[in-house]
Amino acid sequence: xxxxxxxxxxxxxxxxxxxxxxxxxxxxxxxxxxxxxxxxxxxxxxxxxxxxxxxxxxxxxxxxxxxxxxxxxxxxxxxxxxxxxxxxxxxxxxxxxxxxxxxxxxxxxxxxxxxxxxxxxxxxxxxxxxxxxxxxxxxxxxxxxxxxxxxxxxxxxxxxxxxxxxxxxxxxxxxxxxxxxxxxxxxxxxxxxxxxxxxxxxxxxxxxxxxxxxxxxxxxxxxxxxxxxxxxxxxxxxxxxxxxxxxxxxxxxxxxxxxxxxxxxxxxxxxxxxxxxxxxxxxxxxxxxxxxxxxxxxxxxxxxxxxxxxxxxxxxxxxxxxxxxxxxxxxxxxxxxxxxxxxxxxxxxx
Amino acid sequence: xxxxxxxxxxxxxxxxxxxxxxxxxxxxxxxxxxxxxxxxxxxxxxxxxxxxxxxxxxxxxxxxxxxxxxxxxxxxxxxxxxxxxxxxxxxxxxxxxxxxxxxxxxxxxxxxxxxxxxxxxxxxxxxxxxxxxxxxxxxxxxxxxxxxxxxxxxxxxxxxxxxxxxxxxxxxxxxxxxxxxxxxxxxxxxxxxxxxxxxxxxxxxxxxxxxxxxxxxxxxxxxxxxxxxxxxxxxxxxxxxxxxxxxxxxxxxxxxxxxxxxxxxxxxxxxxxxxxxxxxxxxxxxxxxxxxxxxxxxxxxxxxxxxxxxxxxxxxxxxxxxxxxxxxxxxxxxxxxxxxxxxxxxxxxxxxxxxxxxxxxxxxxxxxxxxxxxxxxxxxxxxxxxxxxxxxxxxxxxxxxxxxxxxxxxxxxxxxxxxxxxxxxxxxxxxxxxxxxxxxxxxxxxxxxxxxxxxxxxxxxxxxxxxxxxxxxxx
Numbered sequence: 001x002x003x004x005x006x007x008x009x010x011x012x013x014x015x016x017x018x019x020x021x022x023x024x025x026x027x028x029x030x031x032x033x034x035x036x037x038x039x040x041x042x043x044x045x046x047x048x049x050x051x052x053x054x055x056x057x058x059x060x061x062x063x064x065x066x067x068x069x070x071x072x073x074x075x076x077x078x079x080x081x082x083x084x085x086x087x088x089x090x091x092x093x094x095x096x097x098x099x100x101x102x103x104x105x106x107x108x109x110x111x112x113x114x115x116x117x118x119x120x121x122x123x124x125x126x127x128x129x130x131x132x133x134x135x136x137x138x139x140x141x142x143x144x145x146x147x148x149x150x151x152x153x154x155x156x157x158x159x160x161x162x163x164x165x166x167x168x169x170x171x172x173x174x175x176x177x178x179x180x181x182x183x184x185x186x187x188x189x190x191x192x193x194x195x196x197x198x199x200x201x202x203x204x205x206x207x208x209x210x211x212x213x214x215x216x217x218x219x220x221x222x223x224x225x226x227x228x229x230x231x232x233x234x235x236x237x238x239x240x241x242x243x244x245x246x247x248x249x250x251x252x253x254x255x256x257x258x259x260x261x262x263x264x265x266x267x268x269x270x271x272x273x274x275x276x277x278x279x280x281x282x283x284x285x286x287x288x289x290x291x292x293x294x295x296x297x298x299x300x301x302x303x304x305x306x307x308x309x310x311x312x313x314x315x316x317x318x319x320x321x322x323x324x325x326x327x328x329x330x331x332x333x334x335x336x337x338x339x340x341x342x343x344x345x346x347x348x349x350x
Numbered sequence: 351x352x353x354x355x356x357x358x359x360x361x362x363x364x365x366x367x368x369x370x371x372x373x374x375x376x377x378x379x380x381x382x383x384x385x386x387x388x389x390x391x392x393x394x395x396x397x398x399x400x401x402x403x404x405x406x407x408x409x410x411x412x413x414x415x416x417x418x419x420x421x422x423x424x425x426x427x428x429x430x431x432x433x434x435x436x437x438x439x440x441x442x443x444x445x446x447x448x449x450x451x452x453x454x455x456x457x458x459x460x461x462x463x464x465x466x467x468x469x470x471x472x473x474x475x476x477x478x479x480x481x482x483x484x485x486x487x488x489x490x491x492x493x494x495x496x497x498x499x500x501x502x503x504x505x506x507x508x509x510x511x512x513x514x515x516x517x518x519x520x521x522x523x524x525x526x527x528x529x530x531x532x533x534x535x536x537x538x539x540x541x542x543x544x545x546x547x548x549x550x551x552x553x554x555x556x557x558x559x560x561x562x563x564x565x566x567x568x569x570x571x572x573x574x575x576x577x578x579x580x581x582x583x584x585x586x587x588x589x590x591x592x593x594x595x596x597x598x599x600x601x602x603x604x605x606x607x608x609x610x611x612x613x614x615x616x617x618x619x620x621x622x623x624x625x626x627x628x629x630x631x632x633x634x635x636x637x638x639x640x641x642x643x644x645x646x647x648x649x650x651x652x653x654x655x656x657x658x659x660x661x662x663x664x665x666x667x668x669x670x671x672x673x674x675x676x677x678x679x680x681x682x683x684x685x686x687x688x689x690x691x692x693x694x695x696x697x698x699x700x701x702x703x704x705x706x707x708x709x710x711x712x713x714x715x716x717x718x719x720x721x722x723x724x725x726x727x728x729x730x731x732x733x734x735x736x737x738x739x740x741x742x743x744x745x746x747x748x749x750x751x752x753x754x755x756x757x758x759x760x761x762x763x764x765x766x767x768x769x770x771x772x773x774x775x776x777x778x779x780x781x782x783x784x785x786x787x788x789x790x791x792x793x794x795x796x797x798x799x800x801x802x803x804x805x806x807x808x809x810x811x812x813x814x815x816x817x818x819x820x821x822x823x824x825x
Binding site for chain 1: 421422425426429443445446449596607613614615616617618619620621622623624626627629817818820821822823824825
């Protein structure tokens, strides 16, 4: 991620922490990272750059500060856009079209499967069987092999071409160009992300955002049962909530106190709470049992003590009696609930 | 009665004759002789163990040094029809490793890193296998890397004993007498040595003296824009390889890309394939590039930084001219260039005081430091402080000797080939103008026949087709 990319995930009013952004990109799923990721509206980027080095955003941040585009706090962690920074942010930069779905798709696996499936089909269409397959993990290789044995036939290449053209036509032309350049196939090794970036005069990160759009659009269309990639991509749609957090949530929904659920699931009480917070952040508001875990009276207690600026809330600054009555879990859950547009009267607010 | 080697060769690969060295190595192995094959890059060393594995039941275990290339090796095995091949190293995911271990007995070729094989659980599993052959690929790494970089290499002798001394094939492209001796000693064997001359008569050798870094860059640019393509430029730094690829493209229009161990596997795959397909003119590489690149028509190899020894240098220039046509190996030398390999050599070497302090209070040191990890390795394997101190001293002497040899090549004024081959205990053919041009003689590209004729490919840029057309062409 370069300075120009970092600029895009910052805000003029809300100071944003570099550490949170880094952890989010690296896929560190702590409650704190997820919570702040949601506050920053950056959750779609969860896990978007697994191999980002620790501290890799420091240099871009300092570059932005040196150019007067952001201000940095004394610990060089909180960034805030300056008016010039805000102007610059509004300049030409790719705006992803499909990010609403990113959390619900295993994009990494989808990418590997799509690239290998295209390569295999392309070589097959040209009747070549001796070629170097893209290096992917074992699961991808096995799944694509099974898919290919089921699907191969005289129609496969044409069907895949039609399907991909249809998907990519729904995206900006440049995104379709980028997606095509990155593919590997017969007599076409494909370009690397940095080669495409220099050709398109964009940053590598923008190219990756475009690729995410391309893959997501194809995976969306592959939900149709007659899509040639259905068997390969459909299983990769999933809830972003981890399996263990889902199990905890399910146990809570079946009744029983948090302590009982902890005993039943053989985890610590604190883990149950972390699971629930994760589920609250990552599931649609309507599906989470707020009414049970955060009853009306609890909301009223917090509402009486807290102002409208959610980001300024600090547990340590709550009145003493409130802190003895409710632990951090309820405080955080209330913040999530409010942060997702719920008002104390139960109405939504955007 | 087994079928003759040539019959197997014909059956498996469709070739009628062996390349030099292959048959001698196979014959020695067939007679049950451990074999050290010193064959130049491109001689087809892989074929030796492929064919042996084909002719004998059991598993061929290949110890391979470069993690990032091991998967490429397995892919290449599969492409040539040896489908029952697998690799395990530290980059292999847990799931994948478990999967391979479950089917360990089914593999005909198994590639392991020395680190992986040194793990007791892994070794126990491998001990259960019926090994037809143990292969130590890039065996010179035992000497070059063992003591101060990948100490697990030094365990290979003990491991081989634990595997009940299986028939062993050691492969390398370059090894002088000292290195050969050291390889044999480490692996506790007295192998039959099959060696071919390292000389590559079709590679013209050139050393060019430049005053400083800017002059070196200017010379590189001028060479790259004049020389016949494709070519490889070697660097000691990933960053400089990356920056120079970009710079060369901007300055000269050549299609250039960087290749180093820091790239992810997809990028490595794409760059390699682009280069093979003739879509790149220049690769700016680190030493990670090359082992296993099958490209015959590389016309030049330029070294921007001084290699640490002549063996590495020989290995890297060996990538030029595998098709037997005229090619050139150019070493750019600026005063003080020897400082870089010197510093890189020092980086991983603990001084005497550190060794002493570590052995006195091992628990006081952090395990994050590579040097400390190295010392911990030796201590855990019961090697005494005195022995470790001595080993590093010997290692430093050896490094200095190797670097001095490299420097002597850079400073040679009469015949580079003679200097190079002498390091491998070989006689050089009589010096002629077609042999080399040392630092005091300017390089005449025309005379060598390597001047580029046509305009650079980058200049005529054809109209790009739209994405639908390009996508259609794929299918």
